[in-house]
Amino acid sequence: MLTFPAGFLWGVSTSAHQFEGRNTHNQWSAWERRGRIRSGDTCRDACGWWQSSARDIDLCRHLGLNAMRISVDWGRIEPREGAWDRTAIHRYRSLLKEIHGAGMRPFVTLHHFTHPIWFEERGAFLSPRSIEQFAGYAERIVDELADLCSDFVTFNEPNVYTAFGYVFGNFPPGHRYRIRDCAQVIINLHRAHALAYERIHFVHPESWVGLATHWVDFKAATDSAADRLLAFLYDATFNRSSLQLLWCGSLPFPLGSVTPEAPEVMQKIDFIGLNVYNRLHVRSPWDEASRKTGGLYVPQDAPQGDHGVELPYGEAYPEVVANAAREYAALGVPLYIMENGVPDRTDRIRPWVLTQSVRRTWEAIEQGLDIRGYFHWSIVDNFEWCEGWTLRFGLYEMDPRTQERFARGSAELFREIVQQNGLSDEQLSRFSDPPVSGRELVRR
Ligand code: BGC
Numbered sequence: 251m252l253t254f255p256a257g258f259l260w261g262v263s264t265s266a267h268q269f270e271g272r273n274t275h276n277q278w279s280a281w282e283r284r285g286r287i288r289s290g291d292t293c294r295d296a297c298g299w300w301q302s303s304a305r306d307i308d309l310c311r312h313l314g315l316n317a318m319r320i321s322v323d324w325g326r327i328e329p330r331e332g333a334w335d336r337t338a339i340h341r342y343r344s345l346l347k348e349i350h351g352a353g354m355r356p357f358v359t360l361h362h363f364t365h366p367i368w369f370e371e372r373g374a375f376l377s378p379r380s381i382e383q384f385a386g387y388a389e390r391i392v393d394e395l396a397d398l399c400s401d402f403v404t405f406n407e408p409n410v411y412t413a414f415g416y417v418f419g420n421f422p423p424g425h426r427y428r429i430r431d432c433a434q435v436i437i438n439l440h441r442a443h444a445l446a447y448e449r450i451h452f453v454h455p456e457s458w459v460g461l462a463t464h465w466v467d468f469k470a471a472t473d474s475a476a477d478r479l480l481a482f483l484y485d486a487t488f489n490r491s492s493l494q495l496l497w498c499g500s501l502p503f504p505l506g507s508v509t510p511e512a513p514e515v516m517q518k519i520d521f522i523g524l525n526v527y528n529r530l531h532v533r534s535p536w537d538e539a540s541r542k543t544g545g546l547y548v549p550q551d552a553p554q555g556d557h558g559v560e561l562p563y564g565e566a567y568p569e570v571v572a573n574a575a576r577e578y579a580a581l582g583v584p585l586y587i588m589e590n591g592v593p594d595r596t597d598r599i600r601p602w603v604l605t606q607s608v609r610r611t612w613e614a615i616e617q618g619l620d621i622r623g624y625f626h627w628s629i630v631d632n633f634e635w636c637e638g639w640t641l642r643f644g645l646y647e648m649d650p651r652t653q654e655r656f657a658r659g660s661a662e663l664f665r666e667i668v669q670q671n672g673l674s675d676e677q678l679s680r681f682s683d684p685p686v687s688g689r690e691l692v693r694r
Pocket of ligand 1 (some may be wrong): 265268406407410464525589627634643
């Protein structure tokens with residue numbers, strides 16, 4: 251039996267836009283209206299949370315979870331600049347009360363990819379004004395919620411937000427290969443985080459303020475200098491931007507040499523959330539097909555979940571949990587595995603991913619890393635950004651047309667893990683190997 255420390259947090263992660271439904275004031279709803287969801291899906295009611303989150307809170311209670319991560323949508327809260335919507339704030343307060351009522355500790359993310367349309371129209375985080383605007387919003391919403399929550403995540407995944415929005419173009423604002431803008435936005439996001447950190451601590455010193463970053467293991471396809479260089483560049487720019495900004499106030503090489511320093515960001519962190527799912531393989535030089543994916547691919551025989559509309563989601567790779575944690579431990583603050591999961595409609599590979607990721611978390615703790623919780627992505631299927639309803643991440647299946655929920659096998663497995671506060675030998679041996687899967691998107 252692999253037993254976790256007493257008080258370890260077992261939770262699920264969620265986000266406002268992906269669960270609430272009928273969000274019309276953020277830039278993702280505008281993106282959808284422009285027809286930019288690859289699957290052609292619409293978010294519509296999402297998981298219906300704006301009407302009622304009770305069903306899914308009950309499912310969390312059934313699993314015995316003691317933590318839950320949600321996000322608040324800035325577009326709902328401040329649909330027009332300076333106009334605060336009391337009804338929206340009230341709704342978030344009642345959601346937090348429901349979470350407490352089910353015996354869970356809430357974590358609230360202030361920016362999970364979405365912000366108001368008016369903010370987007372002013373250049374979002376490319377504009378220097380965004381830093382003050384975000385910090386003002388953060389201070390005010392925390393003040394509204396602080397009696398019900400003390401753990402706040404300022405930003406979800408600055409690296410995904412910028413890579414997809416300014417390099418790959420599949421998230422709003424939809425730019426491709428604007429590397430300089432991408433670097434500027436990463437810096438501004440961290441400056442906004444740092445200012446929010448100060449403001450929140452000033453008004454609520456007891457609050458904990460962190461950020462969540464995504465980590466991907468990048469593996470060079472061959473030993474060639476070109477493949478290794480490209481894998482190094484992905485690792486440096488994508489994985490280490492938050493780490494290095496928080497550690498020493500500058501972006502890692504090579505972005506660091508073309509961007510200003512941001513010393514005010516250093517050490518402004520109480521905890522780090524790690525969102526860990528995948529390994530991606532990297533090859534160069536790029537042919538026509540691999541240019542489309544930036545040289546990233548997943549080998550045919552690699553374990554993986556379901557395929558996205560155009561691209562594979564990634565190699566399901568539980569080792570990434572410990573690899574990311576080892577690197578971010580350098581900051582000396584508590585770590586949470588804040589997202590982990592796999593798109594898997596039929597629950598073919600999820601039990602293995604879940605078991606092995608929990609095992610890697612346990613091993614990392616055994617080796618001395620301060621990991622305080624594991625949050626699965628997610629409780630039910632939800633609206634997966636530009637992939638729409640194509641990729642299904644739920645422990646429970648959710649039919650967006652009927653809103654019905656059906657348990658997948660992994661829900662029961664997670665319930666057992668949570669109840670045992672660990673993994674049994676039987677679970678470890680039952681899910682020791684990945685089921686065979688895989689298909690290669692890009693061929694040489
Ligand atoms: C994001 C979630 C997303 C999940 C699965 C994370 O990068 O924070 O919003 O649904 O990955 O792709």
